[in-house]
Amino acid sequence: xxxxxxxxxxxxxxxxxxxxxxxxxxxxxxxxxxxxxxxxxxxxxxxxxxxxxxxxxxxxxxxxxxxxxxxxxxxxxxxxxxxxxxxxxxxxxxxxxxxxxxxxxxxxxxxxxxxxxxxxxxxxxxxxxxxxxxxxxxxxxx
Amino acid sequence: xxxxxxxxxxxxxxxxxxxxxxxxxxxxxxxxxxxxxxxxxxxxxxxxxxxxxxxxxxxxxxxxxxxxxxxxxxxxxxxxxxxxxxxxxxxxxxxxxxxxxxxxxxxxxxxxxxxxxxxxxxxxxxxxxxxxxxxxxxxxxx
Numbered sequence: 001x002x003x004x005x006x007x008x009x010x011x012x013x014x015x016x017x018x019x020x021x022x023x024x025x026x027x028x029x030x031x032x033x034x035x036x037x038x039x040x041x042x043x044x045x046x047x048x049x050x051x052x053x054x055x056x057x058x059x060x061x062x063x064x065x066x067x068x069x070x071x072x073x074x075x076x077x078x079x080x081x082x083x084x085x086x087x088x089x090x091x092x093x094x095x096x097x098x099x100x101x102x103x104x105x106x107x108x109x110x111x112x113x114x115x116x117x118x119x120x121x122x123x124x125x126x127x128x129x130x131x132x133x134x135x136x137x138x139x140x141x142x
Numbered sequence: 143x144x145x146x147x148x149x150x151x152x153x154x155x156x157x158x159x160x161x162x163x164x165x166x167x168x169x170x171x172x173x174x175x176x177x178x179x180x181x182x183x184x185x186x187x188x189x190x191x192x193x194x195x196x197x198x199x200x201x202x203x204x205x206x207x208x209x210x211x212x213x214x215x216x217x218x219x220x221x222x223x224x225x226x227x228x229x230x231x232x233x234x235x236x237x238x239x240x241x242x243x244x245x246x247x248x249x250x251x252x253x254x255x256x257x258x259x260x261x262x263x264x265x266x267x268x269x270x271x272x273x274x275x276x277x278x279x280x281x282x283x284x
Contacts, residue, residue: 024217028170028177035170035177037213039224071179075166082181 010127015083018072018127019044023105027051027120028069029089042070043104049085049120052106070120075132083127085120092117152269157225160214160269161186165247169193169262170211171231184212185246191227191262194248212262225269227262234259 010018027038043050049070068089073082092098101117152160169180185192191212210231215224234240243259 024215024222026168026170026179026213026215028168028179028211030172030175030177033172034209034228035172035211036228037168037170037179037211037226039213039215039222067176069170069177069179071168071181073166073168073181080166080181084179086176086178 006131008129010081010083010129012125015125015127016044018081018083019049019085019125022072022074025049025070025072027089028071029066041106043106045101045104048122049087050101050104050106051118051120052101053116053118068120077132079129079131081127081129083125085122086124087120087122089118089120092119148273150271152223152225152271154267157267157269158186160223160225161191161227161267164214164216167191167212167214169231170213171208183248185248187243187246190264191229192243192246192248193260193262194243195258195260210262219274221271221273223269223271225267227264228266229262229264231260231262234261 023041023043025040025042027040029036029038040051040053066089068087070085070087071082073080075081092101097119098117101119165183165185167182167184169182171178171180182193182195208231210229212227212229213224215222217223234243239261240259243261
């Protein structure tokens with residue numbers, strides 16, 4: 001069988017390093033059977049993903065005790081990478097947690113006063129790096 | 143009440159122009175109540191979103207007759223924008239549809255031979271452009 005190609009699975013350490021380095025991600029939630037995606041600014045902190053949100057937004061409402069997926073990626077002409085987190089989101093309620101969250105370098109996506117934080121506890125993280133290139137020939141049999 | 147801030151809702155024409163200009167997006171699907179996100183290369187064509195995928199992938203399986211969300215975004219230091227599509231995904235089955243899809247400039251995210259196409263028929267598209275700036279003061283009352 002032919003080699004699967006230049007796809008590299010990233011270790012959880014590599015995924016975490018990419019999560020720490022970056023600040024724009026996308027949160028996916030399901031409302032009924034309708035998936036929703038929100039671009040969010042985030043901070044990777046204490047083994048979780050921290051997002052700040054305004055009260056009353058969809059994001060705030062649907063992430064309480066909900067399964068979520070969270071994704072970051074980047075690409076150049078020749079390669080791309082992505083990290084996907086699956087986890088559980090909860091809103092921070094304890095004053096000391098909120099005080100700690102307010103110290104994070106967390107720029108809100110929408111510039112309003114936001115004092116609510118959602119934290120994703122990570123159940124699973126996967127990542128891959130892909131080299132873009134010519135496709136293998138359909139009949140390539142080596 | 144204070145102005146909500148420098149958020150601009152994009153028209154559907156502006157959203158479509160951004161969809162046509164870009165090529166990397168993220169597809170969100172729900173499997174049971176678990177949201178999943180896949181980074182995908184796409185082409186905006188004939189009022190829909192075209193994605194190429196390998197047979198047997200999750201993407202291929204879950205997008206048949208399924209509700210999906212699809213997102214693109216970009217950001218600079220000072221502003222960001224995002225476009226979110228909600229729609230229904232179906233795999234292309236007619237030979238003429240597949241032949242037309244193969245003419246699209248659609249670079250696969252994973253460089254293997256991919257002859258399956260998923261098309262998202264758009265039910266709704268929304269977009270916004272956000273200027274990043276200082277947050278308003280919490281007690282600003284004008």
